[in-house]
Amino acid sequence: MKPWIAALLVSAALPGASAAAEFPAERVIAMASGDWNKDGTQDLVVVATPGEDNGEDNGIYVYLAKPEENRLTLALAAPNSVWGNLTMYGQEPELAALANGSFTLTTKNDSVGRDRWRQSLTIAYRNFDFIVAGFTYSSYDTLDPNASSECDLNVLTGKGKARGQPFSGKAQFLLLQDWRDDIGRAACGLDN
Structure with a gap:
Protein backbone atom coordinates (compact mmCIF):
# COMPACT_ATOMS: atom_id res chain seq x y z
CA MET A 1 0.00 0.00 0.00
CA TRP A 83 -26.00 -2.20 5.42
CA GLY A 84 -23.99 -4.54 7.64
CA ASN A 85 -21.94 -4.72 10.79
CA LEU A 86 -18.83 -6.22 12.32
CA THR A 87 -20.41 -7.48 15.53
CA MET A 88 -22.36 -10.26 13.81
CA TYR A 89 -20.41 -12.79 11.76
CA GLY A 90 -21.74 -13.09 8.20
CA GLN A 91 -22.99 -9.50 7.97
CA GLU A 92 -19.74 -7.68 7.14
CA PRO A 93 -19.78 -5.51 3.99
CA GLU A 94 -17.10 -6.39 1.44
CA LEU A 95 -15.26 -4.43 -1.24
CA ALA A 96 -13.28 -5.86 -4.15
CA ALA A 97 -11.40 -4.16 -6.98
CA LEU A 98 -12.03 -5.52 -10.48
CA ALA A 99 -9.46 -5.73 -13.26
CA ASN A 100 -11.46 -3.34 -15.49
CA GLY A 101 -11.18 -0.45 -12.98
CA SER A 102 -14.59 -0.95 -11.38
CA PHE A 103 -15.23 -2.30 -7.89
CA THR A 104 -17.90 -4.35 -6.14
CA LEU A 105 -19.69 -3.57 -2.91
CA THR A 106 -21.21 -6.67 -1.33
CA THR A 107 -23.69 -6.76 1.55
CA LYS A 108 -25.01 -9.98 3.00
CA ASN A 109 -26.73 -11.92 5.72
CA ASP A 110 -24.98 -15.29 5.79
CA SER A 111 -25.66 -16.09 9.43
CA VAL A 112 -28.81 -14.79 11.10
CA GLY A 113 -32.34 -16.18 10.77
CA ARG A 114 -33.63 -18.48 8.10
CA ASP A 115 -33.59 -15.89 5.29
CA ARG A 116 -30.03 -15.68 3.95
CA TRP A 117 -29.04 -13.35 1.13
CA ARG A 118 -26.09 -11.78 -0.68
CA GLN A 119 -26.15 -8.66 -2.84
CA SER A 120 -23.36 -7.11 -4.93
CA LEU A 121 -23.26 -3.81 -6.74
CA THR A 122 -20.72 -3.27 -9.51
CA ILE A 123 -19.66 0.36 -9.38
CA ALA A 124 -17.93 2.11 -12.27
CA TYR A 125 -16.52 5.58 -12.86
CA ARG A 126 -18.29 7.23 -15.81
CA ASN A 127 -18.63 10.88 -16.80
CA PHE A 128 -16.66 11.99 -13.72
CA ASP A 129 -18.99 10.23 -11.27
CA PHE A 130 -19.57 6.80 -9.75
CA ILE A 131 -22.51 4.82 -11.10
CA VAL A 132 -24.10 1.45 -10.40
CA ALA A 133 -23.39 -0.65 -13.48
CA GLY A 134 -24.50 -4.03 -12.15
CA PHE A 135 -26.72 -5.60 -9.50
CA THR A 136 -26.44 -9.24 -8.40
CA TYR A 137 -28.68 -10.79 -5.76
CA SER A 138 -29.23 -14.27 -4.39
CA SER A 139 -31.21 -15.55 -1.42
CA TYR A 140 -32.34 -18.80 0.14
CA ASP A 141 -34.39 -20.03 3.06
CA THR A 142 -32.51 -22.42 5.36
CA LEU A 143 -35.74 -24.35 6.08
CA ASP A 144 -37.35 -24.30 2.63
CA PRO A 145 -35.07 -25.43 -0.22
CA ASN A 146 -37.66 -24.26 -2.80
CA ALA A 147 -37.66 -20.66 -1.53
CA SER A 148 -34.67 -19.15 -3.28
CA SER A 149 -34.13 -16.21 -5.60
CA GLU A 150 -31.35 -15.05 -7.87
CA CYS A 151 -30.80 -12.20 -10.26
CA ASP A 152 -27.96 -10.74 -12.27
CA LEU A 153 -28.77 -7.36 -13.84
CA ASN A 154 -26.76 -5.07 -16.11
CA VAL A 155 -28.22 -1.78 -14.89
CA LEU A 156 -26.82 0.15 -17.88
CA THR A 157 -28.61 -2.04 -20.46
CA GLY A 158 -31.58 -3.22 -18.38
CA LYS A 159 -30.85 -6.82 -19.40
CA GLY A 160 -30.43 -9.62 -16.95
CA LYS A 161 -31.35 -13.06 -15.76
CA ALA A 162 -33.68 -13.75 -12.82
CA ARG A 163 -34.66 -17.16 -11.48
CA GLY A 164 -32.93 -18.74 -14.48
CA GLN A 165 -34.88 -16.74 -17.08
CA PRO A 166 -33.52 -13.88 -19.21
CA PHE A 167 -35.35 -10.58 -19.06
CA SER A 168 -35.06 -7.12 -20.53
CA GLY A 169 -36.10 -3.97 -18.71
CA LYS A 170 -35.36 -0.29 -18.56
CA ALA A 171 -31.74 0.80 -19.11
CA GLN A 172 -30.69 3.18 -16.34
CA PHE A 173 -27.77 5.48 -15.57
CA LEU A 174 -27.89 5.72 -11.77
CA LEU A 175 -25.37 7.52 -9.60
CA LEU A 176 -24.17 5.51 -6.62
CA GLN A 177 -25.48 8.11 -4.17
CA ASP A 178 -28.97 7.80 -5.77
CA TRP A 179 -29.08 3.98 -5.69
CA ARG A 180 -31.68 2.22 -3.54
CA ASP A 181 -31.76 -1.57 -3.26
CA ASP A 182 -35.44 -1.69 -4.19
CA ILE A 183 -34.49 -0.37 -7.68
CA GLY A 184 -32.55 -3.56 -8.44
CA ARG A 185 -35.06 -5.83 -6.69
CA ALA A 186 -37.97 -4.34 -8.67
CA ALA A 187 -36.10 -4.62 -11.99
CA CYS A 188 -35.43 -8.30 -11.21
CA GLY A 189 -39.02 -8.98 -10.13
CA LEU A 190 -37.81 -10.12 -6.70
CA ASP A 191 -40.51 -8.31 -4.75
CA ASN A 192 -43.33 -10.19 -6.48
Missing part, protein backbone atom coordinates in the same frame (compact mmCIF):
# COMPACT_ATOMS: atom_id res chain seq x y z
CA LYS A 2 1.27 3.45 -0.88
CA PRO A 3 2.27 5.55 2.19
CA TRP A 4 -0.29 8.25 1.40
CA ILE A 5 -3.10 5.65 1.36
CA ALA A 6 -2.02 4.39 4.77
CA ALA A 7 -1.86 7.97 6.06
CA LEU A 8 -5.42 8.55 4.89
CA LEU A 9 -6.67 5.64 6.95
CA VAL A 10 -5.14 7.03 10.10
CA SER A 11 -6.92 10.36 9.84
CA ALA A 12 -8.61 12.24 7.01
CA ALA A 13 -11.25 14.91 6.71
CA LEU A 14 -14.59 13.71 5.39
CA PRO A 15 -16.86 16.49 4.23
CA GLY A 16 -20.49 15.49 4.71
CA ALA A 17 -19.74 12.72 7.18
CA SER A 18 -22.13 12.59 10.10
CA ALA A 19 -19.43 12.12 12.75
CA ALA A 20 -16.55 14.40 13.67
CA ALA A 21 -13.95 15.54 11.13
CA GLU A 22 -11.55 12.80 12.22
CA PHE A 23 -11.71 9.48 10.38
CA PRO A 24 -9.75 6.97 12.50
CA ALA A 25 -8.69 3.63 11.07
CA GLU A 26 -10.77 1.67 13.60
CA ARG A 27 -13.93 2.81 11.77
CA VAL A 28 -12.83 1.09 8.52
CA ILE A 29 -14.79 -2.11 7.82
CA ALA A 30 -13.58 -2.80 4.28
CA MET A 31 -11.38 -1.16 1.67
CA ALA A 32 -10.09 -1.78 -1.83
CA SER A 33 -7.72 0.05 -4.13
CA GLY A 34 -7.69 0.22 -7.90
CA ASP A 35 -7.49 2.73 -10.70
CA TRP A 36 -11.15 3.88 -10.76
CA ASN A 37 -10.63 6.84 -13.11
CA LYS A 38 -8.02 5.06 -15.28
CA ASP A 39 -5.33 7.71 -14.88
CA GLY A 40 -2.57 5.23 -14.00
CA THR A 41 -2.61 5.78 -10.21
CA GLN A 42 -4.23 3.77 -7.44
CA ASP A 43 -7.43 5.14 -5.93
CA LEU A 44 -9.24 3.96 -2.81
CA VAL A 45 -12.74 3.02 -1.66
CA VAL A 46 -13.62 2.57 2.02
CA VAL A 47 -16.67 1.35 3.91
CA ALA A 48 -16.67 2.82 7.41
CA THR A 49 -18.92 2.73 10.44
CA PRO A 50 -20.75 5.95 11.35
CA GLY A 51 -18.53 6.24 14.42
CA GLU A 52 -21.33 6.40 16.96
CA ASP A 53 -24.08 3.93 17.75
CA ASN A 54 -26.86 6.22 16.52
CA GLY A 55 -28.82 3.76 14.39
CA GLU A 56 -27.22 4.84 11.12
CA ASP A 57 -25.84 2.43 8.56
CA ASN A 58 -22.22 2.43 7.41
CA GLY A 59 -21.00 4.80 4.73
CA ILE A 60 -19.02 4.41 1.53
CA TYR A 61 -16.25 6.87 0.69
CA VAL A 62 -14.43 6.92 -2.64
CA TYR A 63 -11.10 8.69 -3.05
CA LEU A 64 -9.21 9.58 -6.23
CA ALA A 65 -5.43 9.92 -6.18
CA LYS A 66 -3.67 13.22 -6.71
CA PRO A 67 -0.16 11.83 -7.22
CA GLU A 68 1.34 15.23 -7.97
CA GLU A 69 0.23 16.28 -4.47
CA ASN A 70 0.99 12.88 -2.91
CA ARG A 71 -2.54 12.54 -1.51
CA LEU A 72 -6.06 11.28 -2.10
CA THR A 73 -9.09 13.53 -2.44
CA LEU A 74 -12.62 12.60 -1.54
CA ALA A 75 -14.68 12.11 -4.72
CA LEU A 76 -17.83 10.62 -3.15
CA ALA A 77 -19.18 10.46 0.39
CA ALA A 78 -22.36 8.47 0.98
CA PRO A 79 -22.80 8.09 4.75
CA ASN A 80 -25.67 5.94 6.05
CA SER A 81 -25.87 3.94 2.81
CA VAL A 82 -24.27 0.51 3.38
Whole structure:
Protein backbone atom coordinates (compact mmCIF):
# COMPACT_ATOMS: atom_id res chain seq x y z
CA MET A 1 0.00 0.00 0.00
CA LYS A 2 1.27 3.45 -0.88
CA PRO A 3 2.27 5.55 2.19
CA TRP A 4 -0.29 8.25 1.40
CA ILE A 5 -3.10 5.65 1.36
CA ALA A 6 -2.02 4.39 4.77
CA ALA A 7 -1.86 7.97 6.06
CA LEU A 8 -5.42 8.55 4.89
CA LEU A 9 -6.67 5.64 6.95
CA VAL A 10 -5.14 7.03 10.10
CA SER A 11 -6.92 10.36 9.84
CA ALA A 12 -8.61 12.24 7.01
CA ALA A 13 -11.25 14.91 6.71
CA LEU A 14 -14.59 13.71 5.39
CA PRO A 15 -16.86 16.49 4.23
CA GLY A 16 -20.49 15.49 4.71
CA ALA A 17 -19.74 12.72 7.18
CA SER A 18 -22.13 12.59 10.10
CA ALA A 19 -19.43 12.12 12.75
CA ALA A 20 -16.55 14.40 13.67
CA ALA A 21 -13.95 15.54 11.13
CA GLU A 22 -11.55 12.80 12.22
CA PHE A 23 -11.71 9.48 10.38
CA PRO A 24 -9.75 6.97 12.50
CA ALA A 25 -8.69 3.63 11.07
CA GLU A 26 -10.77 1.67 13.60
CA ARG A 27 -13.93 2.81 11.77
CA VAL A 28 -12.83 1.09 8.52
CA ILE A 29 -14.79 -2.11 7.82
CA ALA A 30 -13.58 -2.80 4.28
CA MET A 31 -11.38 -1.16 1.67
CA ALA A 32 -10.09 -1.78 -1.83
CA SER A 33 -7.72 0.05 -4.13
CA GLY A 34 -7.69 0.22 -7.90
CA ASP A 35 -7.49 2.73 -10.70
CA TRP A 36 -11.15 3.88 -10.76
CA ASN A 37 -10.63 6.84 -13.11
CA LYS A 38 -8.02 5.06 -15.28
CA ASP A 39 -5.33 7.71 -14.88
CA GLY A 40 -2.57 5.23 -14.00
CA THR A 41 -2.61 5.78 -10.21
CA GLN A 42 -4.23 3.77 -7.44
CA ASP A 43 -7.43 5.14 -5.93
CA LEU A 44 -9.24 3.96 -2.81
CA VAL A 45 -12.74 3.02 -1.66
CA VAL A 46 -13.62 2.57 2.02
CA VAL A 47 -16.67 1.35 3.91
CA ALA A 48 -16.67 2.82 7.41
CA THR A 49 -18.92 2.73 10.44
CA PRO A 50 -20.75 5.95 11.35
CA GLY A 51 -18.53 6.24 14.42
CA GLU A 52 -21.33 6.40 16.96
CA ASP A 53 -24.08 3.93 17.75
CA ASN A 54 -26.86 6.22 16.52
CA GLY A 55 -28.82 3.76 14.39
CA GLU A 56 -27.22 4.84 11.12
CA ASP A 57 -25.84 2.43 8.56
CA ASN A 58 -22.22 2.43 7.41
CA GLY A 59 -21.00 4.80 4.73
CA ILE A 60 -19.02 4.41 1.53
CA TYR A 61 -16.25 6.87 0.69
CA VAL A 62 -14.43 6.92 -2.64
CA TYR A 63 -11.10 8.69 -3.05
CA LEU A 64 -9.21 9.58 -6.23
CA ALA A 65 -5.43 9.92 -6.18
CA LYS A 66 -3.67 13.22 -6.71
CA PRO A 67 -0.16 11.83 -7.22
CA GLU A 68 1.34 15.23 -7.97
CA GLU A 69 0.23 16.28 -4.47
CA ASN A 70 0.99 12.88 -2.91
CA ARG A 71 -2.54 12.54 -1.51
CA LEU A 72 -6.06 11.28 -2.10
CA THR A 73 -9.09 13.53 -2.44
CA LEU A 74 -12.62 12.60 -1.54
CA ALA A 75 -14.68 12.11 -4.72
CA LEU A 76 -17.83 10.62 -3.15
CA ALA A 77 -19.18 10.46 0.39
CA ALA A 78 -22.36 8.47 0.98
CA PRO A 79 -22.80 8.09 4.75
CA ASN A 80 -25.67 5.94 6.05
CA SER A 81 -25.87 3.94 2.81
CA VAL A 82 -24.27 0.51 3.38
CA TRP A 83 -26.00 -2.20 5.42
CA GLY A 84 -23.99 -4.54 7.64
CA ASN A 85 -21.94 -4.72 10.79
CA LEU A 86 -18.83 -6.22 12.32
CA THR A 87 -20.41 -7.48 15.53
CA MET A 88 -22.36 -10.26 13.81
CA TYR A 89 -20.41 -12.79 11.76
CA GLY A 90 -21.74 -13.09 8.20
CA GLN A 91 -22.99 -9.50 7.97
CA GLU A 92 -19.74 -7.68 7.14
CA PRO A 93 -19.78 -5.51 3.99
CA GLU A 94 -17.10 -6.39 1.44
CA LEU A 95 -15.26 -4.43 -1.24
CA ALA A 96 -13.28 -5.86 -4.15
CA ALA A 97 -11.40 -4.16 -6.98
CA LEU A 98 -12.03 -5.52 -10.48
CA ALA A 99 -9.46 -5.73 -13.26
CA ASN A 100 -11.46 -3.34 -15.49
CA GLY A 101 -11.18 -0.45 -12.98
CA SER A 102 -14.59 -0.95 -11.38
CA PHE A 103 -15.23 -2.30 -7.89
CA THR A 104 -17.90 -4.35 -6.14
CA LEU A 105 -19.69 -3.57 -2.91
CA THR A 106 -21.21 -6.67 -1.33
CA THR A 107 -23.69 -6.76 1.55
CA LYS A 108 -25.01 -9.98 3.00
CA ASN A 109 -26.73 -11.92 5.72
CA ASP A 110 -24.98 -15.29 5.79
CA SER A 111 -25.66 -16.09 9.43
CA VAL A 112 -28.81 -14.79 11.10
CA GLY A 113 -32.34 -16.18 10.77
CA ARG A 114 -33.63 -18.48 8.10
CA ASP A 115 -33.59 -15.89 5.29
CA ARG A 116 -30.03 -15.68 3.95
CA TRP A 117 -29.04 -13.35 1.13
CA ARG A 118 -26.09 -11.78 -0.68
CA GLN A 119 -26.15 -8.66 -2.84
CA SER A 120 -23.36 -7.11 -4.93
CA LEU A 121 -23.26 -3.81 -6.74
CA THR A 122 -20.72 -3.27 -9.51
CA ILE A 123 -19.66 0.36 -9.38
CA ALA A 124 -17.93 2.11 -12.27
CA TYR A 125 -16.52 5.58 -12.86
CA ARG A 126 -18.29 7.23 -15.81
CA ASN A 127 -18.63 10.88 -16.80
CA PHE A 128 -16.66 11.99 -13.72
CA ASP A 129 -18.99 10.23 -11.27
CA PHE A 130 -19.57 6.80 -9.75
CA ILE A 131 -22.51 4.82 -11.10
CA VAL A 132 -24.10 1.45 -10.40
CA ALA A 133 -23.39 -0.65 -13.48
CA GLY A 134 -24.50 -4.03 -12.15
CA PHE A 135 -26.72 -5.60 -9.50
CA THR A 136 -26.44 -9.24 -8.40
CA TYR A 137 -28.68 -10.79 -5.76
CA SER A 138 -29.23 -14.27 -4.39
CA SER A 139 -31.21 -15.55 -1.42
CA TYR A 140 -32.34 -18.80 0.14
CA ASP A 141 -34.39 -20.03 3.06
CA THR A 142 -32.51 -22.42 5.36
CA LEU A 143 -35.74 -24.35 6.08
CA ASP A 144 -37.35 -24.30 2.63
CA PRO A 145 -35.07 -25.43 -0.22
CA ASN A 146 -37.66 -24.26 -2.80
CA ALA A 147 -37.66 -20.66 -1.53
CA SER A 148 -34.67 -19.15 -3.28
CA SER A 149 -34.13 -16.21 -5.60
CA GLU A 150 -31.35 -15.05 -7.87
CA CYS A 151 -30.80 -12.20 -10.26
CA ASP A 152 -27.96 -10.74 -12.27
CA LEU A 153 -28.77 -7.36 -13.84
CA ASN A 154 -26.76 -5.07 -16.11
CA VAL A 155 -28.22 -1.78 -14.89
CA LEU A 156 -26.82 0.15 -17.88
CA THR A 157 -28.61 -2.04 -20.46
CA GLY A 158 -31.58 -3.22 -18.38
CA LYS A 159 -30.85 -6.82 -19.40
CA GLY A 160 -30.43 -9.62 -16.95
CA LYS A 161 -31.35 -13.06 -15.76
CA ALA A 162 -33.68 -13.75 -12.82
CA ARG A 163 -34.66 -17.16 -11.48
CA GLY A 164 -32.93 -18.74 -14.48
CA GLN A 165 -34.88 -16.74 -17.08
CA PRO A 166 -33.52 -13.88 -19.21
CA PHE A 167 -35.35 -10.58 -19.06
CA SER A 168 -35.06 -7.12 -20.53
CA GLY A 169 -36.10 -3.97 -18.71
CA LYS A 170 -35.36 -0.29 -18.56
CA ALA A 171 -31.74 0.80 -19.11
CA GLN A 172 -30.69 3.18 -16.34
CA PHE A 173 -27.77 5.48 -15.57
CA LEU A 174 -27.89 5.72 -11.77
CA LEU A 175 -25.37 7.52 -9.60
CA LEU A 176 -24.17 5.51 -6.62
CA GLN A 177 -25.48 8.11 -4.17
CA ASP A 178 -28.97 7.80 -5.77
CA TRP A 179 -29.08 3.98 -5.69
CA ARG A 180 -31.68 2.22 -3.54
CA ASP A 181 -31.76 -1.57 -3.26
CA ASP A 182 -35.44 -1.69 -4.19
CA ILE A 183 -34.49 -0.37 -7.68
CA GLY A 184 -32.55 -3.56 -8.44
CA ARG A 185 -35.06 -5.83 -6.69
CA ALA A 186 -37.97 -4.34 -8.67
CA ALA A 187 -36.10 -4.62 -11.99
CA CYS A 188 -35.43 -8.30 -11.21
CA GLY A 189 -39.02 -8.98 -10.13
CA LEU A 190 -37.81 -10.12 -6.70
CA ASP A 191 -40.51 -8.31 -4.75
CA ASN A 192 -43.33 -10.19 -6.48
